[in-house]
Amino acid sequence: MVSMIDSADRMAQRHRLSTRLWHGLNALLLYILFTSGLGIFNAHPRLYWGQYGANFDHGWLVLDRFPGWITLPGHYSLALSRHWHLAAAPIFAFALLAYMLWSLANRHIGRDLAFRREELTPRHLWQDISDHARLRFPKGEAALRYGLLQKASYVGMIFVALPLIILTGLTMSPGMNAAWPWLVDLFGGRQSARSIHFITAFALVAFVVVHILMVLLSGPVNQVRAIITGRYRLPRDRP
């Protein structure tokens, strides 16, 4: 009889309102920013390192234009791609800042994202890697906590990749170069910043692919409900 009670679905509050709101907004904005960004890239599909770089200079990456099905708009229009990109970018940047502050205030960062001392052992890390490799996801109460790799990827996104793509974006602006000259020095030149911006964009895409894959593998309906409504059904413990 006890096992019958145990097997009853137990619902829990998973994601806070701040996380759910930001997640949805961020997904939409990153989608607009990535596709319009590819549209802008198509105007000059070459990347360089250093302060300058144009057709006569050595490019470390020279591509063809990205196809219309992945760019915004679907036809080549540098002006329109820029309008989309430059309208979405400030909203994206201020939303990240707001989310960081809100998450600090409601202890999302301190409770859920911060690494614990006992987690940071080689044994624990190895355990987390092998669990992932065998697609063994935490059950019961443990499923409410982020794993080590999961924490690392979220912290890497929120505090490294997203600020990096914002700052390198700002560095490409000649107006911002005059306002904040340190930006150019930080990234070693406007063309280096453009390259880092591009690389980081694809790192974000890699994150999104793995993120979606993990959702699909760990119970997509439950996970999607949790990120929309906050309600999460605890996965049952199996003996």
Added chain:
Amino acid sequence: MILTRRTLLLGATATLAGCDRLARDEGFREALFSAENFHKWAQRGLMAPDALAREFRPDQISPIFRANGTANPNTPAYKALWRGGFADWRLQVSGLVTRDLSLSLAQLRRLPHREQITRHDCVEGWSAIGKWRGVPLKTILDGAGLKSRARYIVFRCADDMGGGRPYYESIDLTDAFHPQTILAFALNDRPLSVANGAPLRLRVERQLGYKQAKYLMGIEAVDSLTAIGKGKGGFWEDHADYDWYAGV
């Protein structure tokens, strides 16, 4: 998994098509294009009016300076000027000024110069560093005596953009009186080549390449941009929806 991928692909295409439809809606377009106002407001707020664009060392100059925009105006009038070594060329200064000016290249060369090694950023994404020499625009405007009603400086160019429409651009007075805003007649210690805007071009270093009007023929002080071209203040602004404020 193949089905999922196809669904994702279809979903992505449908979303993008939805965005495209949205961008054709007049009200949405206006909202989207208004981001320009935010960027101008934010950037002007973050920098001092005279904040300088980065100036580089001589060893950082691009080996070959890629020219932007028109490579050669090729109009009969321009070719005639070029054949004469621009001896007959004059820069007309007019509009809301107390006295109209007509300046020859020789006269401009005799005025105090400014030299600056700066980075030219094309809206397409590339950059080239070059050393410019020219007369500060402020010198010319002070000489002509700007009337207090003047708000913008419009640049009239010799290059025909098709159908007899010459190129034009405009900047506001903050950029017009900026110390690095010069009318350049030399690039990398040589007179401007045709590809780079001979005999005279604008350098407004805190904005993108399409603002750097080439083949200058006239400067006009105005109180509003509505009567200039289609009213947005520049050829690409009017014909291709580029932002007038090109600091981003």
